[in-house]
Amino acid sequence: MKKKSVDSPLYLRVAQSLEGQIQQGAFRAGDQVPSVRQLSRQHRVSVSTVLQAYFWLESKGWIEARPKSGFYVKMPSTKLNPLPAFRPVQSKPTPVTTSELVADLMQATHGRVQISLGAAFPGPDRMPAHQLNAIIRRISRRSPALSTSHEHSPGSLPLRRQIAKRSVSFGCNFLPEDVTITNGAVEALNLCLRTIAKPGDVIATESPTYFNVLQAIESLGMKAVEIPADSRTGMDLNLLEHALKNYRVRGYIAITNCHNPLGYVLSDDKKRSLVELLHRYDVALIEDDVYGDLAFSPQRPRLAKSFDRAGLVLTCSSFSKTISPGLRLGWVHSERYHAQIAHLKLITSIASPSLSEAVVAEFLESGGYDRHVRNVRIRFEAQVIAFSQAVSKYFPDGTKISRPDGGYVLWIELPKRIDSVVLYHAALKEGISISPGPIFSASGKFRNYIRLNCGIKWSDDVDRAILKLGRLCESQR
Amino acid sequence: MKKKSVDSPLYLRVAQSLEGQIQQGAFRAGDQVPSVRQLSRQHRVSVSTVLQAYFWLESKGWIEARPKSGFYVKMPSTKLNPLPAFRPVQSKPTPVTTSELVADLMQATHGRVQISLGAAFPGPDRMPAHQLNAIIRRISRRSPALSTSHEHSPGSLPLRRQIAKRSVSFGCNFLPEDVTITNGAVEALNLCLRTIAKPGDVIATESPTYFNVLQAIESLGMKAVEIPADSRTGMDLNLLEHALKNYRVRGYIAITNCHNPLGYVLSDDKKRSLVELLHRYDVALIEDDVYGDLAFSPQRPRLAKSFDRAGLVLTCSSFSKTISPGLRLGWVHSERYHAQIAHLKLITSIASPSLSEAVVAEFLESGGYDRHVRNVRIRFEAQVIAFSQAVSKYFPDGTKISRPDGGYVLWIELPKRIDSVVLYHAALKEGISISPGPIFSASGKFRNYIRLNCGIKWSDDVDRAILKLGRLCESQR
Numbered sequence: 027m028k029k030k031s032v033d034s035p036l037y038l039r040v041a042q043s044l045e046g047q048i049q050q051g052a053f054r055a056g057d058q059v060p061s062v063r064q065l066s067r068q069h070r071v072s073v074s075t076v077l078q079a080y081f082w083l084e085s086k087g088w089i090e091a092r093p094k095s096g097f098y099v100k101m102p103s104t105k106l107n108p109l110p111a112f113r114p115v116q117s118k119p120t121p122v123t124t125s126e127l128v129a130d131l132m133q134a135t136h137g138r139v140q141i142s143l144g145a146a147f148p149g150p151d152r153m154p155a156h157q158l159n160a161i162i163r164r165i166s167r168r169s170p171a172l173s174t175s176h177e178h179s180p181g182s183l184p185l186r187r188q189i190a191k192r193s194v195s196f197g198c199n200f201l202p203e204d205v206t207i208t209n210g211a212v213e214a215l216n217l218c219l220r221t222i223a224k225p226g227d228v229i230a231t232e233s234p235t236y237f238n239v240l241q242a243i244e245s246l247g248m249k250a251v252e253i254p255a256d257s258r259t260g261m262d263l264n265l266l267e268h269a270l271k272n273y274r275v276r277g278y279i280a281i282t283n284c285h286n287p288l289g290y291v292l293s294d295d296k297k298r299s300l301v302e303l304l305h306r307y308d309v310a311l312i313e314d315d316v317y318g319d320l321a322f323s324p325q326r327p328r329l330a331k332s333f334d335r336a337g338l339v340l341t342c343s344s345f346s347k348t349i350s351p352g353l354r355l356g357w358v359h360s361e362r363y364h365a366q367i368a369h370l371k372l373i374t375s376i377a378s379p380s381l382s383e384a385v386v387a388e389f390l391e392s393g394g395y396d397r398h399v400r401n402v403r404i405r406f407e408a409q410v411i412a413f414s415q416a417v418s419k420y421f422p423d424g425t426k427i428s429r430p431d432g433g434y435v436l437w438i439e440l441p442k443r444i445d446s447v448v449l450y451h452a453a454l455k456e457g458i459s460i461s462p463g464p465i466f467s468a469s470g471k472f473r474n475y476i477r478l479n480c481g482i483k484w485s486d487d488v489d490r491a492i493l494k495l496g497r498l499c500e501s502q503r
Numbered sequence: 504m505k506k507k508s509v510d511s512p513l514y515l516r517v518a519q520s521l522e523g524q525i526q527q528g529a530f531r532a533g534d535q536v537p538s539v540r541q542l543s544r545q546h547r548v549s550v551s552t553v554l555q556a557y558f559w560l561e562s563k564g565w566i567e568a569r570p571k572s573g574f575y576v577k578m579p580s581t582k583l584n585p586l587p588a589f590r591p592v593q594s595k596p597t598p599v600t601t602s603e604l605v606a607d608l609m610q611a612t613h614g615r616v617q618i619s620l621g622a623a624f625p626g627p628d629r630m631p632a633h634q635l636n637a638i639i640r641r642i643s644r645r646s647p648a649l650s651t652s653h654e655h656s657p658g659s660l661p662l663r664r665q666i667a668k669r670s671v672s673f674g675c676n677f678l679p680e681d682v683t684i685t686n687g688a689v690e691a692l693n694l695c696l697r698t699i700a701k702p703g704d705v706i707a708t709e710s711p712t713y714f715n716v717l718q719a720i721e722s723l724g725m726k727a728v729e730i731p732a733d734s735r736t737g738m739d740l741n742l743l744e745h746a747l748k749n750y751r752v753r754g755y756i757a758i759t760n761c762h763n764p765l766g767y768v769l770s771d772d773k774k775r776s777l778v779e780l781l782h783r784y785d786v787a788l789i790e791d792d793v794y795g796d797l798a799f800s801p802q803r804p805r806l807a808k809s810f811d812r813a814g815l816v817l818t819c820s821s822f823s824k825t826i827s828p829g830l831r832l833g834w835v836h837s838e839r840y841h842a843q844i845a846h847l848k849l850i851t852s853i854a855s856p857s858l859s860e861a862v863v864a865e866f867l868e869s870g871g872y873d874r875h876v877r878n879v880r881i882r883f884e885a886q887v888i889a890f891s892q893a894v895s896k897y898f899p900d901g902t903k904i905s906r907p908d909g910g911y912v913l914w915i916e917l918p919k920r921i922d923s924v925v926l927y928h929a930a931l932k933e934g935i936s937i938s939p940g941p942i943f944s945a946s947g948k949f950r951n952y953i954r955l956n957c958g959i960k961w962s963d964d965v966d967r968a969i970l971k972l973g974r975l976c977e978s979q980r
Contacts, residue, residue, distance in 0.1 A: 351854065
């Protein structure tokens with residue numbers, strides 16, 4: 027589309043009318059604005075005038091174009107809350123001590139949650155239940171023996187082939203024989219840790235990071251050294267190098283794409299630098315990519331693995347965050363450690379569920395998975411924006427909010443006076459779950475932080491829940 | 504039925520005719536003999552005469568009655584091979600060193616097996632695929648959200664309820680809240696070991712025992728002390744007490760019902776003594792009951808757990824050996840350690856496959872599971888007898904064979920000159936897999952032993968495979 031010169035101020039009137047609607051909340055961040063054709067009919071102006079209006083709104087940061095989809099409302103940059111602070115503090119290796127807190131929280135949560143903003147999972151209407159059930163029934167008729175047979179570790183070859191094929195979109199070229207199918211990414215992570223390290227060994231992690239990374243380190247009797255990470259640019263490589271120099275670090279666990287909880291996608295340059303740094307110290311990288319397919323960018327982000335020449339990267343992922351946590355399917359790729367990982371999987375849980383393997387292989391092969399992921403990641407982006415706006419509106423002054431590049435969690439820094447564990451218990455009484463900050467740190471940092479799951483569909487109930495959380499924050503004086 | 508006096512030798516003629524057929528192999532051990540009505544028609548004699556004939560054959564040990572089912576051919580006791588020798592030798596705690604051998608064997612086996620006598624699994628025609636697929640389709644229509652949802656550890660409550668209900672038949676009264684659902688019994692076993700012991704600790708096991716018990720101990724950096732077990736009466740309690748007295752044993756892993764590979768069901772008295780002995784030393788018992796439902800006795804054998812007053816027993820089981828290894832469903836019960844086990848499961852693999860949980864819960868609740876198990880255990884008994892007869896016929900003189908009380912494996916002691924690992928590789932070249940003895944021992948004992956899987960249906964191909972194995976034994980001179 028070429029920009030056409032116009033001499034009338036018509037486009038400005040159209041644009042300002044829409045700007046007013048956005049300002050007054052008729053359209054929220056993430057909403058699609060009316061189509062060019064609709065607006066052209068409504069204002070009785072030409073299509074090119076409407077396009078002019080949209081370009082003007084885009085230049086002011088109100089809306090953005092999405093390829094093949096139309097224009098959507100953006101959060102105006104003037105209204106963005108500041109980002110959570112980054113504090114580049116050196117840490118020493120420490121035993122992880124969060125399991126009791128996590129266990130307590132799980133116990134307390136049980137059966138009391140109406141609005142689930144704690145665990146990071148999509149709501150049911152963001153999952154492809156209809157398509158999966160159709161495949162399940164088809165397979166149970168076509169291959170009845172599947173329900174009673176199993177495929178020993180490393181698991182189903184058709185599924186491993188599909189994963190190898192997809193790896194091209196990660197910038198890699200995996201071979202099926204280097205892939206092991208697991209019961210979700212958490213099993214994959216545990217297998218990797220047990221492969222590269224033993225009890226007492228030091229593992230470097232981002233701080234904050236996904237709490238099950240820390241739980242795995244704790245339960246295996248290893249120690250963690252926390253590398254502070256910024257919510258936009260990721261881990262501090264200088265601090266990582268300091269740790270590599272000073273401690274016998276055996277591995278580094280990194281969430282490189284759509285970090286949980288920070289939300290960043292590490293830039294390609296930084297991925298390359300990270301891999302090179304680890305190579306210099308001959309330290310393995312366990313790369314967790316469970317949210318990689320949910321980046322908001324048009325292009326699927328690469329893996330740090332794509333810069334790995336020495337075979338030091340082990341990649342873990344799963345289908346739990348995109349299509350179903352109940353299928354229990356994840357995978358791990360490594361050329362160098364494959365035999366050890368596959369054997370450890372065999373003696374830890376023998377095999378992965380065969381029906382799930384067949385269902386996911388078929389969903390991938392049919393193209394259904396790609397269509398689903400394309401569809402939901404736009405919705406997750408809109409949800410993240412809507413949640414972010416509501417937090418901005420309802421939470422106390424001084425609240426800082428992450429701006430994720432993908433996935434569906436927000437990392438929120440509350441004013442210092444607020445204790446997120448107290449907030450957790452108060453919220454639970456109202457039927458709302460959240461994740462308190464300290465579980466994302468080996469040493470209980472982030473006391474005034476929370477993570478919010480934005481995977482569930484935006485609704486008035488969610489709006490009220492965030493309002494409620496804001497009031498509970500205010501009540502901590 | 505009352506025994507009726509007969510003055511004619513008619514019954515004897517009928518009986519001897521059938522005896523001849525059995526001797527000449529027309530009926531094999533485990534086969535059902537013709538019904539009373541059939542034989543009465545065939546020989547034109549009265550029903551009571553046929554019954555007389557059957558009682559005569561029974562008294563001679565040729566056949567046996569099974570309640571509500573009819574008469575079956577027994578293996579005549581005069582033709583039984585001797586039992587494998589029992590050598591009550593004291594052992595010291597030792598690191599397990601079999602994982603390389605096991606990994607090699609798995610690698611070698613891959614894709615080359617036509618007749619699978621290695622891994623202990625039923626053949627496809629002994630699995631309830633039809634029923635399970637019907638349930639899978641029903642659930643996918645009735646509860647479509649199940650395919651995309653999951654139930655955090657400890658897992659599905661309906662399934663935990665069904666397991667608690669079934670525990671009455673084990674002589675126990677489990678509560679659903681003490682049960683954790685796992686990805687098969689091997690995961691359950693790993694969770695139990697990690698709950699009661701840490702790297703470096705000593706675990707007592709039977710010798711021989713299921714190789715994945717040893718693999719788990721090895722991979723967790725623990726040591727094993729081997730307690731010799733007899734193929735009829737089980738572990739030697741004096742040697743166990745010697746180990747408890749002399750080493751800091753943290754737990755004992757026992758397969759109490761239908762031992763793998765020995766086949767015994769431990770007597771109730773011995774189960775009680777075992778539990779009392781362990782209580783005296785305050786040592787946990789990890790009771791593996793995966794074959795318990797497949798005992799050949801009319802009454803389902805109790806668990807050692809049923810004698811546990813102190814909460815020292817952790818029970819592991821699964822549905823892999825009875826209905827499907829591909830569903831990946833096992834469970835573990837413990838009152839005392841439940842919270843730790845459930846938490847460890849959560850941080851090791853989060854959850855078990857939700858569709859599998861729903862399918863098994865429904866199969867149990869509908870009574871389908873009980874019907875299936877009643878049906879297959881008679882077939883497995885017949886298969887075990889048929890395999891045993893063939894081994895007896897084709898293997899070298901001096902071969903000794905176990906007489907299992909349930910399950911579907913045979914433990915075979917070969918003449919001393921025969922190396923079972925050599926035999927393994929030779930058999931594999933012929934497309935036949937077996938399990939060589941040394942993988943059943945922490946220290947590589949049982950070099951001249953093999954385990955045979957009798958879970959697959961008897962056929963001419965199986966007969967030829969055993970003949971082939973016998974010849975391969977003979978060729979090792």
